[in-house]
Amino acid sequence: QSGKNQGQMKQIVVNGSETQVVVDDSNLLQKKISAIRLGGPAKLQVIADFDATLTKYRIDGCRGQSSHNVLQQEDPEFNDKRQKLYEYYHPLEFDPTIPLDEKTKLMEEWWGKTHALLIEGGVTYNGIQNSVAKATIAFRDGVTELLELLEEKGVPVLIFSAGLADIIEEVLKQKVHRSFKNVRVVSNRMVFDENGHLRSFKGKTIHVLNKNEHALDMAAPLHDHFDDVNGLSEEKSALKKRTNVLLLGDHIGDLGMSDGLDYETRISVGFLNDRVEDSLESYRKAFDILYLNDSSVHGVLKLATHLC
């Protein structure tokens, strides 16, 4: 066993709040930390899931909203229709008996129908701002400090989500009150016409089952130089040279977010938010560091400070 820490759960206090953390193999983690420190901030990038990873799973005892759930269309009929689709497809998303190819088709179907309802029922930028202002959504404590540290050190952050890019960016704007030049949101991005009405979505649809492939190939810049193909490819190749990764996710499938990258060292940090007893074994093996019970990211902030 060579002194391997057998994945004990530790109760630690970070920044005044109690957190439960599990490290399955502390020797391996130490080796990874040393390797990333050696490469320094110039070789590091952060890839993070959004919903229930950067945001809280529960807010005042209620389930926090996802970027899809936040968006309220003016005509309630369309919100109801999207909710009905959610009730039908969400259980299928987590049904272990459906083969992957079949499930992929179902997820494409779900995202296709939802995007069509958003276009048909109407979405405006104003509507997005109002929806976010009313939303039950909050970043985990320490997210702002983490993004600030990474910006200061020049470490890029890719927020990768099968949700809606425009909502995620508005949540960043309203809840963090500033933008970060090192943050890119890779998610489904809306195209508005000259009157500010949603007309279509840009590029390939990102759903839960293809979010795990070619993260970087799907990356569009935060602002609208989407057609600036050279700028975009330069940015992507710069990211591909950053071969050390700090990855944050709340599903084991989130580990695939770094698949498009030929990384040297990756430290994965997981957040296990729900049904802890059912998933603890698989999560503790999958992630280098695992936080339980809707923890803050102060532990990640401490780690990032150490890495850069």
Ligand code: TMP
């Ligand atoms: P992600 O945030 O982990 O990338 O996944 C997106 C989540 O969005 C996924 O669990 C399903 C959910 N979703 C909705 O809540 N409403 C919808 O209309 C769609 C298409 C997805």
